[in-house]
Amino acid sequence: MVYPVLLCGGTGTRLWPLSRQSFPKQFVKLVGEESLFQASARRLSGPGFECPLVITSDGFRFIVTDQLADAGMVAAATLIEPDPRNTAPAVLCAALWLREKDPDALMLVAPSDHVLPDGPGFRSAVEAALSAALSGQIVTFGIAPTRAETGYGYLEFSSAACRTSGSPRPLRRFVEKPDAAEAERMLASGNYLWNAGIFLCSAQTVIAAFEVHAPEMIGPVEASLREASMDKLFTRLALAPWRDIRSISIDYAIMEKAANIAVMPYGGSWSDLGSWDAVWQGSQADAEGNVLSERALAIDCRQSMLRSETEGLEVVGIGLENIVAIATPDAVLIARRGEGQRVKEVVEILKARSAKQATSFNRDYRPWGWFESLALGLRFQVKRIVVKPGAALSLQSHHHRAEHWIVVQGTAKVTVDNEIRLLAENESTYIRLGAVHRLENPGKVPMILIEVQTGSYLGEDDIVRYEDIYARA
Template sequence: MITPVLLAGGSGTRLWPLSRRSYPKQFAELTGPVTLFQATAERLSGAGFAPPLVLTQSDFRFIATEQLAAVGIDPGAVMLEPEGRNTAPAILAAALWLRREAGEEALMLVAPSDHVIADAQAFQEAIAGAELAARRGRLVTFGITPDRAETGYGYLEPSQESGVGGPVPLVRFIEKPDLVRARALYESGDYLWNSGLFLFSAGAILEAARTHAPSLLARVEAAFAAARADLGFLRLDPDTWGDAPDISIDYAIMERAGCVSVMPVQAGWSDLGDWEAVRRAAPAARSDGVALSGAATAIDCRDSLLRSEDPRLQMVGIGLEDVIAVAMPDAVLVAHRSRAQDVKAAVNALKARDAAQATDFPRDHRPWGGFESLVTGDRFQVKRITVKPGAALSLQSHHHRAEHWIVVQGTALVTLGKEARLVTENESVYIPIGETHRLENPGMMPMVLIEVQTGAYLGEDDIIRYEDVYMRAVGE
């Protein structure tokens, strides 16, 4: 059996405004009816695969488990990183868990959960072709056969030995090249893209870390040894985890180890690293190179991406060429597709202006459901709150705001002080400042209400929790 290790803790910004720190791209439906995270889990499930080990951040723990449940996958474990420290610490923590659970020889397939692979069958055949080498102690990386000169990826130089359908020794890693060198690498036909996908045994990667990155391994071992269980999650120790260097597995180990092999793959892979990559990977891209998503219309356009994430916002492009346009309810991106890699600069500019749109998603996801802000003004805010069937918010109170709830769909069970009562559609309830209260959905369908907040301070950290089935901290 091979244990998939799904890396789902990233908070990339190159797909802003859809991907933000509070809700990154792996949990979005970018290229189809399921999210990238769900598609990765489904691709690595079934015969030959053990339940996946998921590594993510605390803020995403309920999103990850909810999305896995939606596609019928039960994770073997969900490990929580106190903070992002790049791939090396995360992969080593996964190897320590797998060694404890299944032994030194247990195989782990490391997969970023924000990539797309169009041909899942071809990828699974590549995994099968690499398995024997991994069982013999090789560290196998998967190299993608290039179809263009690409400056956004690192490259791999495989040896010219015949792998007879299997992996071959890796000569070297090559940093992301400039355009001139990228063309030379592509035209030579001798190089592969570095996919960030790996297959090796838990013992082999830990032994390589002990040889080439002993101080890193010691810090990860300390964080893993002090990890604690929390509602089915495994929280790595924040103090020792924070001491681990922020470094990729390539830099820390793979580029130094002498037992690395590369398995060539042709499976329609993309890391969806920018909006231009999303345009190329769009399953319904037209012959004119236009990719449309949501409420978007193109008239006489070419080689462009038009995407609306809100059905109420109709996007229309006329006579556009080489344009990326993405509309969210609270932000719009328009860029030349040759500048798709520069979106991070826009996010930094918004952060410098303290714009909430730089990091905060318009819909706030919670384990019980979620909410979105509809109107915000001086001393008031209007939200739409959705509570999943059978779910409940914490028993709480607020120092600075009062709330007025109006149920517009379903039935709410509202606790106010010592009294609990049902509130049905078109009924409302008022919660004074300082009063303890709780909202529950006792029904079988989602419950929706409109919340009107009034007060001097309306931040999400103005919450005193008395009881919470999800054991969350303030602001979660």
């Protein structure tokens, strides 16, 4: 059996404003009806695959659980990194965890934010690579290039014939992201594949590679895993030893140094969706080359992407060519296609200006559901709060604000000090400043209420928690 290892701790700023630190691209429905994370988990499931091992950060742990549940799946385990350290420590931690569970475990390490539309075709490639992985090879998957792409790393073979092989072939070398002229030369030679960053091997093979090429990482990662604590469904890696681990990618730490690397060619479609240009390339365009969302209109436009992420907001383009326009409730990006890699610059500038849009959405996701701010003034705020069936907010109080709750859909179970009552649609209640209160949804449909806050301070950190079913501090 193969254990998928899904890496999903990245913050994906290159697809801003749709991907942000608080809710990055792997959890967004960029193409299709599922998020990239859900599509990745589904692609690496079925006969021959165990439940996925997920490695993520603290802020995404409930998003991971909810999205897997929505896809009808569960994780074998979810490891919470206490601090981002790139992919090498995460992969080593996964290998150590798997070896403890199954000494002969095969692991298929994959980013959770890539697009591989042909799931059966990719699983066939994995099956063709199994024997090499079982023999002690680290099998990395190479994608047949379709253009002279400068945003990807490459894998070089000894001959062009290797590109179409139905089994893993020896790798000559890794090649960093090239300039345009070098990319054209490599494409013409036929000896190169794109490096997809996906690899298959046994857990023991990975650990042995670290023992040779990065031995200093093993002790801290082992200690962090050994001292980990269980938090509901999650395994929290210990912070103190994790701090001693250098931040480095698995490519630099192991792959570019190991001698036992083989490449499994894959001829199907693939994209890392690393920019809006890549999203445009991977989307279904109209006869003029335009990619439009449901709430977008193009008049005399060519080779452009127009996308609205807000109900009731129409994006209209007239006479545009090679333009990307992405509209969200609180930010709009307009750029020329080909400038997608510069979106990171925008995010850094917005951070320097302390703009909330740089990292956060107007909608905040919580394990019980989500909320969004509808209006904000000097001493008031109006929110829409959506609570999932059976979910409950923590038992809490506030030092600086009072709240009015009006139920607009479903039924709310409300606790205020020692009183518990049910509120139906069009009913309301008042939570005085300092009152101990809780909101629950006892029904079978999402419960929606409008909350009006009044007070001297309205920040989310004005919460004193007494009980929480999600074990939040």
